[in-house]
Amino acid sequence: MKSNLHMYVMAAPLLTAFLVNIFGRNNRKVIAPMVLGALGLSSLLAIAVLKRTLMLGDLSYTAGAWTPPWGIELLVDPLSALMLLLIAAVSFIATFAALPCVKRDLEDRQHLFFTLYLILIAGLMGLVLTADAFNLYVMLEITSITTYGLIALGRGRAPLSSFNYIIMGSVAASFYLLGVGYLYLLTGTLNMADIARYLPALQGTAALSTALAFILIGLWIKMAFFPLHGWLPRAYTDAPDGAGVLIAPLMTKVTIYLMVRLMLTFQSPTFPLISMDVRTLVIWAAAIGIVCASSLALAQRNLKQMLTYIIIAEVGYMVGGAWLANDQGMTGTLLHIVNDALMTLCLFLAAVAIAYRTGSLHFDNLKGLYRRMPWTMAFFTIGAFAMIGVPPTCGFYSKWYLLLGGIEAGQWEFVVALIFSSLVNAVLFFRIIELAYFGSLQDSEHHAHASAEPQEAPWWILSPLALTAVLLIVVGLSTGPLVNNIIRLMIPVGF
Amino acid sequence: MTPIVSIWPLAAILVSLLGALPIILANRQPNLRESWTILIALVKLMIVASLLPGVLEGNSYVFTIAQVIPGVPIELRVDALGMIFALVASSLWLFTSIYSIGYMRALDEHAQTRYYASFAVAISATLGVAFAGNLLTMYLFYEMLSLSTYPLVTHEQNAEARSSGRKYLTYILGTSIGLALPAMMITYSVAGTLDFTSGGILAGKASPELLALLVVLFLFGFAKAGLMPFHGWLPAAMVAPTPVSSFLHGVAVVKAGVFSIFRIIFDILGPETLQSADLGSLITYIASVTLLIASMVALTQDSLKRRLAYSTIGQLAYMVLGAGMLSATGMLGGVMHLAMHAFGKITLFFCAGAIYVASKKKNISQMDGLGRRMPITYLAFFLGSLSIIGMPPLGGFISKWNLLIGAVEGDQLVLIVVLLISSLLNAAYFFPIIYRGFFVPATDGEGDGIKEAPLFCLIPLSVTALVSLALFFYPDTLLKLARMALGI
Numbered sequence: 001m002k003s004n005l006h007m008y009v010m011a012a013p014l015l016t017a018f019l020v021n022i023f024g025r026n027n028r029k030v031i032a033p034m035v036l037g038a039l040g041l042s043s044l045l046a047i048a049v050l051k052r053t054l055m056l057g058d059l060s061y062t063a064g065a066w067t068p069p070w071g072i073e074l075l076v077d078p079l080s081a082l083m084l085l086l087i088a089a090v091s092f093i094a095t096f097a098a099l100p101c102v103k104r105d106l107e108d109r110q111h112l113f114f115t116l117y118l119i120l121i122a123g124l125m126g127l128v129l130t131a132d133a134f135n136l137y138v139m140l141e142i143t144s145i146t147t148y149g150l151i152a153l154g155r156g157r158a159p160l161s162s163f164n165y166i167i168m169g170s171v172a173a174s175f176y177l178l179g180v181g182y183l184y185l186l187t188g189t190l191n192m193a194d195i196a197r198y199l200p201a202l203q204g205t206a207a208l209s210t211a212l213a214f215i216l217i218g219l220w221i222k223m224a225f226f227p228l229h230g231w232l233p234r235a236y237t238d239a240p241d242g243a244g245v246l247i248a249p250l251m252t253k254v255t256i257y258l259m260v261r262l263m264l265t266f267q268s269p270t271f272p273l274i275s276m277d278v279r280t281l282v283i284w285a286a287a288i289g290i291v292c293a294s295s296l297a298l299a300q301r302n303l304k305q306m307l308t309y310i311i312i313a314e315v316g317y318m319v320g321g322a323w324l325a326n327d328q329g330m331t332g333t334l335l336h337i338v339n340d341a342l343m344t345l346c347l348f349l350a351a352v353a354i355a356y357r358t359g360s361l362h363f364d365n366l367k368g369l370y371r372r373m374p375w376t377m378a379f380f381t382i383g384a385f386a387m388i389g390v391p392p393t394c395g396f397y398s399k400w401y402l403l404l405g406g407i408e409a410g411q412w413e414f415v416v417a418l419i420f421s422s423l424v425n426a427v428l429f430f431r432i433i434e435l436a437y438f439g440s441l442q443d444s445e446h447h448a449h450a451s452a453e454p455q456e457a458p459w460w461i462l463s464p465l466a467l468t469a470v471l472l473i474v475v476g477l478s479t480g481p482l483v484n485n486i487i488r489l490m491i492p493v494g495f
Numbered sequence: 496m497t498p499i500v501s502i503w504p505l506a507a508i509l510v511s512l513l514g515a516l517p518i519i520l521a522n523r524q525p526n527l528r529e530s531w532t533i534l535i536a537l538v539k540l541m542i543v544a545s546l547l548p549g550v551l552e553g554n555s556y557v558f559t560i561a562q563v564i565p566g567v568p569i570e571l572r573v574d575a576l577g578m579i580f581a582l583v584a585s586s587l588w589l590f591t592s593i594y595s596i597g598y599m600r601a602l603d604e605h606a607q608t609r610y611y612a613s614f615a616v617a618i619s620a621t622l623g624v625a626f627a628g629n630l631l632t633m634y635l636f637y638e639m640l641s642l643s644t645y646p647l648v649t650h651e652q653n654a655e656a657r658s659s660g661r662k663y664l665t666y667i668l669g670t671s672i673g674l675a676l677p678a679m680m681i682t683y684s685v686a687g688t689l690d691f692t693s694g695g696i697l698a699g700k701a702s703p704e705l706l707a708l709l710v711v712l713f714l715f716g717f718a719k720a721g722l723m724p725f726h727g728w729l730p731a732a733m734v735a736p737t738p739v740s741s742f743l744h745g746v747a748v749v750k751a752g753v754f755s756i757f758r759i760i761f762d763i764l765g766p767e768t769l770q771s772a773d774l775g776s777l778i779t780y781i782a783s784v785t786l787l788i789a790s791m792v793a794l795t796q797d798s799l800k801r802r803l804a805y806s807t808i809g810q811l812a813y814m815v816l817g818a819g820m821l822s823a824t825g826m827l828g829g830v831m832h833l834a835m836h837a838f839g840k841i842t843l844f845f846c847a848g849a850i851y852v853a854s855k856k857k858n859i860s861q862m863d864g865l866g867r868r869m870p871i872t873y874l875a876f877f878l879g880s881l882s883i884i885g886m887p888p889l890g891g892f893i894s895k896w897n898l899l900i901g902a903v904e905g906d907q908l909v910l911i912v913v914l915l916i917s918s919l920l921n922a923a924y925f926f927p928i929i930y931r932g933f934f935v936p937a938t939d940g941e942g943d944g945i946k947e948a949p950l951f952c953l954i955p956l957s958v959t960a961l962v963s964l965a966l967f968f969y970p971d972t973l974l975k976l977a978r979m980a981l982g983i
Contacts, residue, residue: 391631392563392635397564404680407680407681419676422672426668430664434661438657476563477561477563477569484565
């Protein structure tokens with residue numbers, strides 16, 4: 001059905017980006033209400049879009065009224081509506097914490113920061129909305145370039161990390177573009193649904209395999225799928241706190257969603273995109289990636305850096321789950337996209353809160369934090385439990401589906417990797433919980449007077465953190481409706 | 496009987512979970528805070544007790560909290576087996592709360608608010624395990640119990656507590672994620688459901704090899720039951736304050752492990768399915784080894800609490816052994832021992848704590864002559880140990896007698912020998928303590944001025960000792976529940 005409601009979800013941050021740049025230049029006070037207003041509106045509209053797609057089915061908007069396959073189509077079905085809501089909600093929540101951080105770190109460049117920040121959000125929304133393979137490339141570049149800029153605003157060696165990311169990101173973009181070029185040569189169209197129609201006829205041709213390989217590798221670099229992850233840890237660690245809380249939860253997850261969307265669009269009974277030998281190869285890569293990234297996380301002595309390696313391990317979860325090519329695995333991946341975004345948001349918000357008060361996230365600095373920042377640490381603990389996969393937090397349920405998919409597909413290496421990673425996560429987080437709980441044992445005799453007064457993070461950071469922690473449990477408990485009403489509908493029968 | 500939809504099972508769990516809040520808020524008013532604890536414990540016991548008559552009539556109460564996975568909601572169901580555990584846990588929590596006041600104040604412990612709040616969460620999780628309607632729900636509360644007891648185990652916050660805490664989590668969390676979770680996933684993938692169903696859900700669906708694998712994964716996966724070689728956390732956890740050791744490591748936590756194994760054997764794998772695959776002997780073998788080794792190790796321990804810990808490991812293996820016999824009498828003995836041991840062992844731990852409060856003594860070798868100065872404590876200790884050894888006229892006799900009959904009926908000569916040897920070993924590690932207390936005179940000047948522990952400690956331990964005695968004469972309710980649970 002034709003509709004332009006979902007267009008407004010994306011338009012709100014995009015237009016506000018320019019307004020923030022113009023009006024925020026001279027008056028810093030207008031930035032916060034403008035950004036929050038735009039993203040709040042976006043979130044409300046995204047809820048409306050989700051409701052409407054659940055009632056009426058897919059909504060489509062054609063830019064400039066050019067009909068597809070020639071014109072650009074923005075298509076939204078319940079699943080992309082869910083992603084849209086996820087992006088809008090996560091960025092809305094993250095912004096509360098980003099505001100005080102940016103105010104402190106980038107005093108006179110706030111308007112520039114939030115211009116990039118809002119364009120990035122609009123780009124992410126565009127990624128999940130577009131139904132056009134080339135348009136997707138454009139959106140991918142918009143998000144990447146804004147991310148480069150945001151990361152480069154960080155302190156210390158951030159420009160170098162950003163540069164490293166630029167190189168890897170550009171390679172990825174070229175790969176993707178090349179792949180799309182091949183596809184265009186083969187099919188003569190760029191509309192994804194249209195491409196899918198031509199694929200069965202092209203089955204087995206070397207050109208098609210090359211095209212798909214280019215596209216996949218491009219996306220894998222962008223999502224930091226092991227071993228193409230090299231750029232991620234430094235880039236995410238060095239990013240300014242205000243940008244980290246947005247980029248870390250969303251960027252990799254949206255790229256994984258793109259991979260899944262392409263897989264679901266291209267895969268059909270007459271065209272098995274996921275052939276057996278490639279599938280085994282990818283799942284092995286995912287399993288090895290999970291194990292390696294988890295082990296690397298163990299070697300870190302800085303909270304944020306540790307979290308970045310966990311993100312890479314989680315990418316392995318989701319790629320592996322999607323390539324299991326069964327119902328359960330795909331459900332697990334889609335559910336985990338939502339859950340992992342929220343878990344990462346929760347942990348990054350907690351990290352930002354701690355960094356805001358203590359200045360550093362090195363493990364030595366975390367000692368005795370339960371006494372100094374009891375609420376922050378309580379919410380951090382919930383996020384940690386979700387990452388470990390303790391029910392009833394949401395992390396458990398997506399892991400459940402992923403494990404079940406692995407068992408049903410008989411891919412035991414993936415099952416073992418998932419269990420291993422859960423155990424490593426338990427070690428990782430309890431190491432921190434222990435540090436924060438015990439403090440330094442040497443001065444435990446005089447801890448009575450040595451104990452610093454509670455020094456909580458400001459409300460601007462604490463309240464989104466609290467909300468996210470609650471969401472982890474609420475989303476966990478509503479796994480049933482989420483899976484039955486949205487995710488299952490989008491997975492083709494017999495997948 | 497059709498299940499009755501009721502919110503009371505949820506209320507029983509939530510009352511102490513939400514009750515943690517007023518406890519935290521009353522941080523600076525100890526008397527108010529402890530009043531909250533006692534009040535919550537009373538309300539909880541009343542809710543559980545109010546469900547008892549219905550359960551005895553054969554009703555079950557269900558409540559679905561959330562639909563999470565197709566066919567596996569988060570669901571509570573109160574049945575006879577759960578009722579036994581819930582009754583034992585919620586009544587003993589009341590005594591433990593009273594005892595905690597005496598113990599924690601006498602020793603002027605730090606961070607008491609955190610202590611009482613964690614305790615409240617832990618008892619919620621325990622009732623959740625008891626009232627869980629399917630394996631997923633039970634797993635959920637089982638994990639919640641593991642995590643909420645971490646601050647209690649590491650309460651002292653010194654280096655020893657830290658290493659014990661590590662050991663605790665490694666064993667408990669490591670096995671539940673590494674063994675029990677995959678076993679649960681395999682079960683779900685084979686059976687398509689995880690509901691506790693009398694007779695099991697795997698009949699005719701799993702090969703004997705798969706069943707054997709599941710038995711091993713589940714037995715060791717629920718490491719709270721302390722089956723060797725996954726028992727090491729229990730002695731280490733004795734670093735916790737004594738009320739924690741008494742309640743959690745004598746009753747709630749360890750019995751949550753055994754209870755989980757009961758659920759697996761009775762309601763997931765199914766006794767008949769296990770019987771036909773001839774897997775009962777696998778369970779009894781694992782349990783027997785643990786039972787004998789633990790009892791012998793207990794003999795060598797000088798620290799009173801560590802001796803009790805090893806005794807607990809041995810007694811837990813009795814319960815698993817009973818369930819593993821797969822015969823009606825044997826399983827009945829196992830279930831009954833869960834309740835009987837709880838009252839006996841908590842008495843012993845309470846006594847150990849009372850001795851520590853009164854004399855600051857931890858080791859048995861220092862306890863010469865103490866019985867004359869603390870006669871009530873020692874008398875209670877005597878009753879408690881008789882119950883654990885399994886002598887009449889104490890409750891423990893009933894369960895051990897059933898275990899023995901079960902072994903005789905099953906013609907399992909080896910098990911009869913194991914049970915008899917073990918009972919002798921039990922006597923051998925308990926009686927010297929009592930003998931030293933009463934008959935070996937204290938060295939000169941030692942122990943002057945030692946008198947009984949505060950009343951807050953003394954009353955609970957006397958009551959639990961008397962309950963152990965009473966259970967010998969009035970075991971009917973428990974026996975009826977156990978028979979209903981086993982369908983005999």
